[in-house]
Amino acid sequence: MNNTLFSRRNLQFLLNEVIKIEEICSYDYFSDHDRDTFEMILDTADQIARNQLHPYFSEMDKKPPVFKNGRVEVHPMVREWMTQAGEGGWIAASFSYEIGGQQLPVTIRTATSFMFSAANYSAAVYPVLTTGAAGLIATFGSEKLQQTYLPTMFAGKWQGTMALTEPQAGSSLADIRTRAIPTETDHYLIKGEKIFISAGDHDGVDNIVNLVLAKIEGAPAGVKGISLFVVPRLRPTEDGLIYNDVTTSGTFHKMGYKGAPITHLSFGDNGDCHGYLVGEAHHGLTYMFRMMNETRLEVGNAAAAIASASYYNALNYAQERLQGRRASAKDLLQPMVPIIEHADIKRMLLFQRAIVEGSLSLLLQCSKYADLCQVEQEEQKEHYELLLDLLTPIAKSYPSEMGIQSTSYGLQIHGGYGYCDEYPQEQLYRDIRIHPIHEGTTTIQGIDLLGRKVQMQKGIAFPLFVAQVEKAIEDANQDQDLSPYAERLKGGLTALIEVTDRLVGTSAVDPELILADSALYLELFGLVAIAWQWLLQGTTAQRALQTDPSERETSFYQGKILTLRYFFHYELSKYHGLALRLGERDGLTVRSGVEDFED
Amino acid sequence: MNNTLFSRRNLQFLLNEVIKIEEICSYDYFSDHDRDTFEMILDTADQIARNQLHPYFSEMDKKPPVFKNGRVEVHPMVREWMTQAGEGGWIAASFSYEIGGQQLPVTIRTATSFMFSAANYSAAVYPVLTTGAAGLIATFGSEKLQQTYLPTMFAGKWQGTMALTEPQAGSSLADIRTRAIPTETDHYLIKGEKIFISAGDHDGVDNIVNLVLAKIEGAPAGVKGISLFVVPRLRPTEDGLIYNDVTTSGTFHKMGYKGAPITHLSFGDNGDCHGYLVGEAHHGLTYMFRMMNETRLEVGNAAAAIASASYYNALNYAQERLQGRRASAKDLLQPMVPIIEHADIKRMLLFQRAIVEGSLSLLLQCSKYADLCQVEQEEQKEHYELLLDLLTPIAKSYPSEMGIQSTSYGLQIHGGYGYCDEYPQEQLYRDIRIHPIHEGTTTIQGIDLLGRKVQMQKGIAFPLFVAQVEKAIEDANQDQDLSPYAERLKGGLTALIEVTDRLVGTSAVDPELILADSALYLELFGLVAIAWQWLLQGTTAQRALQTDPSERETSFYQGKILTLRYFFHYELSKYHGLALRLGERDGLTVRSGVEDFED
Structure with a gap:
């Protein structure tokens, strides 16, 4: 390998x-x-x-x-x-x-x-x-x-988990049923079931520390009645660790991502499961969401990483695997060429690279915003928080969704071998498929972006993003080679602004109608955000090329420019179709009756 | 289930x-x-x-x-x-x-x-x-x-196989090395290796009959030197079946499609493998390609079928799984709704249905052309042969590529459950992934479509297709509800015609440049072909609705119209971006150097 x-x-x-x-x-x-x-x-x-x-x-x-x-x-x-x-x-x-x-x-x-x-x-x-x-x-x-x-x-002796999902409450966290009953001492008694808990139990550590969402008896309905508890598998007492009535009911058999157990946990079957309140009662979901940005960035990051392994494996294979001849030189007496010489293989490799490096660039950008939130004050801090909040659904979803396609190309480049387990591609293809699902599905990310992030605080985050992109356009416009791409991004950005104005403008009218195509809005926003990152990379590469770098470095920077061009010519151009659809207001999905789905 | x-x-x-x-x-x-x-x-x-x-x-x-x-x-x-x-x-x-x-x-x-x-x-x-x-x-x-x-x-006692691929010759059939040495009797001696042979050996039958491509010693180089042989595992003699020196070296461990063995076969390790020439020497590939249309339609058909199983499972799940409330009614005291009520779930279901039924429609259309080839004469026969030849790469690839996305949505609709093996979705997702690979990859289909089919016999096939689509547009235009969709298809068709003219017009110039984006051309052609099939379905459904059908039948026909609308609004609109890219002639992939891929 x-x-x-x-x-x-x-x-x-x-x-x-x-x-x-x-x-x-x-x-x-x-x-x-x-x-x-x-x-x-x-x-x-x-x-x-x-x-x-x-x-x-x-x-x-x-x-x-x-x-x-x-x-x-x-x-x-x-x-x-x-x-x-x-x-x-x-x-x-x-x-x-x-x-x-x-x-x-x-x-x-x-x-x-x-x-x-x-x-x-x-x-x-x-x-x-x-x-x-x-x-x-x-x-x-x-x-x-x-x-x-x-x-x-911190010592790696105890495993941490996040226990949100229940059998009847996946995306719909408002409907969790796990209960917390106050006692007269420092703990609550927890009762309920959680599913899909990653690493919810295993023998690679000495204890499991579950961070559990539950409702304190008598709490308000919905998300405002959710509290957060620490619920260890073994609870520390003066006499050492004792069993805390957390039962592992089983593990799920997954298509990929098989090395980590996803468990079904049952809390308090015998009425002796202690939970310790984190922060204040009823604020659990707010706390969870404060951490969610980080977790979601981790998911996007993992998707980009799997796609990276797929890309380098495919690149290596394409450089070594001999097959056919170039379309312009069909002389059969000539030796076969490495498949990287074929245009469609190059196209797939460039797609992979554009997705991997564009995604990673956005993820590092968001991470830097997170770091700046840590150190900046007041207005500046809020500025970065807004940008981070706004971009998180994209940084989670774009690498996840496009990473699947990218990894699929890695498999495809290997032909029949890619479908077999001698090469890592088929496992990467299975592993990456979890990412548009966990930590909020793509559907949820789309609703989060268009329904919350773009509209929060009267919509102040979106213009901050637009300003960032405009600055990148302005910088790139000063380079003759890049200015056509700066113009293209301007086109994409303008389309995004128009679509956003139109959608958010109708906000009061019918929330269902606005959100109907939020998944497409997420995709459009993703294209513009990744193009922005590629333009930033391109500007940096162009400047570096002017400093007369070594041959190897020149290749690296030229590869960056090539991949940027690929992204703008092949990917960004998809915004036209998306903007067209997002400009329509027929409510096609919202207004269709469930009976029309019967056959 | x-x-x-x-x-x-x-x-x-x-x-x-x-x-x-x-x-x-x-x-x-x-x-x-x-x-x-x-x-x-x-x-x-x-x-x-x-x-x-x-x-x-x-x-x-x-x-x-x-x-x-x-x-x-x-x-x-x-x-x-x-x-x-x-x-x-x-x-x-x-x-x-x-x-x-x-x-x-x-x-x-x-x-x-x-x-x-x-x-x-x-x-x-x-x-x-x-x-x-x-x-x-x-x-x-x-x-x-x-x-x-x-x-x-025919009795199902002997298994038939097609043995084309070799370790060094996958898509590049011109480079096969399996040899056939003439003898003085009715057989040749076969020597060589074949890989990825579906059902190339198994104990569910009494014998295996391999149809093997091989080169007779001294044959011309390339595809014109390939002959076709019947090479059974056990050869029939006067004394019954005797072992024919066909060794099974192993099976491949595949990601999906696991119920059928894909084998590695070795012919003539002991110099006693008899092969029987089919037809004339050196015409093997021509024979194989005459059958290829059928085999490729079968692949597209299987992809559409897997996507169909995924769709109905997802539909059923979406009708039963309760989760959340509609965006317009967030009252948490209300009961949860089946997820089919959510716009994005409807969108994914409509996508699935549009792909499954659009693909099946095209496959049946092509099959009818095949039947007409069987019974028609001369010009009419040639007419249908041309249409069938032209549309085969699309009927193979579109269901395969889009079927993957469709099955992925089926999995996604199931959330975390879709990733686990309690539901069939994860297996369907693994099974369908073989289809863009076997019987000619999507890359090969794109080259076949643009490099051969569109240009064959001075390009007479393409106008026949255009005429079919124009007829469908004309018919649909007579229905007030459908005429906006007829107009949209006209837009897509016009774009396809323009792109085709531009590409085929440059044919003499640089074959590599023309074929560079043949995969995108295949995608564009696919969109138009499937939209054509949806318009035909829509016209039929509209007429049926005018005959005052039963309530159940009304739902069925309205579902057809809804799915047609979905396809035109959400899918067909992608032609804009594709046509834009196909209109550019920068040779981005063709002209990029392999060194730009180094990191």
């Missing part, structure tokens, strides 16, 4: 040349870091990804977790890896010094996560989930909760 | 009301058949599909064929099913009475295959492959070959 999974050169380009992440080190909070320490961290992550995670990529798929005697057994590498993730500081990296972290920028963590997920997505999720759950405790939990749970979680 | 896999009402609609298949019974060749016999055949196929094939759908996936002691063991149902397919006349159905068939129209066979593949694609392929191989022997083989092989193949 080819071992190229991602491009370090591309990460350097995005981090140092496009995003300029070291700028962030001028802020006090990040001032212990510099480009060298970042590079060292990336080097270490690179080694771990290739040498410790990737060797189990296929094996963890072929030997998925086993549910036996009420417990879940996972691959032995999980315990080793969690220990290493703890000892190496990967789980706590982005937390403050105060609570045991390293104050590493989220942007750098995004880059290291990208490498881990490209190497072995299933393995990568264990520490990531722990980081997410720990984040909730660190931000909203009492000091006691922090002291009790964070050290073991 | 929901047992709705396809709609018989829709098949009736397409066969009887749109295609009007009984017209074909006015020709002598088909005169023994009528609407009633067709209906009886469809009823029987329906029963077999639901009761005999579908029960093994999941089991054959979970217990794939095993390669043991040099042989392939398949599920025991395969022997039963092949016997039934033989005894029931399904293998020979479309052959002439003369050689043991029933002279059944290809169109009806397409409909029955559709039901079989929707129920269990892996099971469906065994007899279909035998039919294809038998077709080659029946059309081009000597009387002796026919007498020796056809009766046992």
Whole structure:
């Protein structure tokens, strides 16, 4: 198996040349870091990804977790890896010094996560989930909760999970039924069932710390009555850990992403499941959503990472596999050429690269906004928060949806071999399919973008985004080679603005009608956002080309320009059809009757 | 598991009301058949599909064929099913009475295959492959070959295969290395290796009859030096069947389509593999391509069938699964609604239906052309042959490519459950992924369409297609409700004509440049062809609605109109972006250097 999974050169380009992440080190909070320490961290992550995670990529798929005697057994590498993730500081990296972290920028963590997920997505999720759950405790939990749970979680000894979904409440969180009954001491009694809980139980750690959404008895209906609880599998007492009445009912057999168990958990079957309230009662969903941006960026990032592994495998195969001759030279006495010489293979490779690098660029951009939220104040802070909120549904969905297509091309380039398990493509194709589903489906992201983000606070976020894109257009317009592309993006942006105005303008009229095509709106917005990122990359590359770089570097920058051109010619042009449809107001789906679906 | 896999009402609609298949019974060749016999055949196929094939759908996936002691063991149902397919006349159905068939129209066979593949694609392929191989022997083989092989193949006792691909020659058939050495008797000695041979060996039959492409020693280079041979696993002699030196080297482990073994075969390891020439030497590829239309239609048909199973499962789930409330009624005290009430779920369902029924409509249209080729003479015959040749790459690729997206939506509608094996969606998603690969990849179909079919015989086929579409537009224009859609199709058709003229006009200049975006051309052509089929369906439905049908029938026809509208508003509008790109002539992929792909 080819071992190229991602491009370090591309990460350097995005981090140092496009995003300029070291700028962030001028802020006090990040001032212990510099480009060298970042590079060292990336080097270490690179080694771990290739040498410790990737060797189990296929094996963890072929030997998925086993549910036996009420417990879940996972691959032995999980315990080793969690220990290493703890000892190496990967789980706590982005937390403050105060609570045991390293104050590493989220942007750098995004880059290291990208490498881990490209190497072995299933393995990568264990520490990531722990980081997410720990984040909730660190931000909203009492000091006691922090002291009790964070050290073991940061050490990789205890697994964190997020337990939201229930059998009857998937996307519809307002309808969860898990209950929390107050007691006279510091805990609540939890009763209910949760499904699809990633790493909800396994023997690779000593305990599981579930962050559970539940309703306190008598709470208001809907999302405003949801509270957040820490519900460990084993609860710490003065006598040590004792069983907390959290039963594992089983695991789900998934198509891909098989190395991590997705469990069905039952809380309080025997009336003895203690839950500890995080923050205030009834604010659970607000807390969860504060963390959701990060989790959603992680999903988009993982999708881009899987698509990256697929791209480099396909590129390698296309460079080696001989088949046919070029359309202009059919002389059969000539030797066959590597398939990368064929136009349609190039087209598919360029698509893959455009998706992978465009997505990663947007994810790092959003991560930088997250870091700026950490260090900026007042108006500036709000500015970045708004941009991050607005772009999160896109940064989650675009890599997920387009990453599937991209990975599908990676498989396709391999022909029949791509469909077989001698090559990693078929597993990557199965693994990536989870991403448009978990942490909010694409449907939910579309509604979030158009129904909430674009309209929040009287719509102040959208103009901030437009200003960012306009600035990129202006910069690119100063380069003769790029100005045609700047103009194209202007066309796409204008279409997006018009569509947005038209949709948000009708807001008061009929919410169903506005939201009917929110998935298409999400797609249109995604095209413009990724084109924006490509234009930023192009501007950087053009400037670098003028400094007379080495031959190898010249190739790299020219490859960037080529991929930018690909994206604008082949992908961005899709905005015309989307804008056309979004301009219609027939309510085709909303107004159709369910009976018309009968056959 | 929901047992709705396809709609018989829709098949009736397409066969009887749109295609009007009984017209074909006015020709002598088909005169023994009528609407009633067709209906009886469809009823029987329906029963077999639901009761005999579908029960093994999941089991054959979970217990794939095993390669043991040099042989392939398949599920025991395969022997039963092949016997039934033989005894029931399904293998020979479309052959002439003369050689043991029933002279059944290809169109009806397409409909029955559709039901079989929707129920269990892996099971469906065994007899279909035998039919294809038998077709080659029946059309081009000597009387002796026919007498020796056809009766046992038709009886389902011997399995037919098509053995084209070699390890070094996938899409590039010109480069096959399997050799045929003439002997002084009636056979050649075959030596070589073939891979990806579907059903190339299994214990569900008594013998395997491989139709093998090989080069006779001293033959010209390239495709003009390829001959076709019958190479059985056991060769019939006066003393019965004896081993013919055909070794099974192994099977491939596939992502889906697991119920059928895909084998690696080795011919003549011990110098004793007899092959029997079919037709004349060096004409093998021509023969193979004469059968290819049929095989490619079967692939498109299977893709549409899998997408159909996905659609009905998703529809059923969406009608039953309660989740959330409509965007216009957020009162949480109201009960949750079935998810089909949500606009984005409706959109995905309409997409699925538009793809499934649009594809099936085109496939039946092409099948009717095939039947007309059988019975028409001279100019008329040539007319239908040209249309069939032209449309085959689209009828193969469109259902395959869009069927993947459609099945992906079926999975998505199920949320997290769709990713797990309790529901059939994840298997359907894995199964359908083979279709853009086998029997000529989508890349190859694009080149076939633009490089050969559109240009063949000085481009006479394309105007025939245009005339068909124009006729449909004219008819639809007479209906007030449909005329806006007729106009939209006119826009798409005009764009296709312009793009075609521009591309074919530059033909002499640079073949690479013309073919560079042939995959996009294929996509554009597909949109127009499927819109054409939807307009035909719409015209039929509108007329039926004017006859005051029952409530149930009214719903059916209104559903057709709704789906037509969906296709035109959401799908056809994509032609704008495609035509835009196809109008550019920058040679972006062709002219980019391989070095720009280095990172």
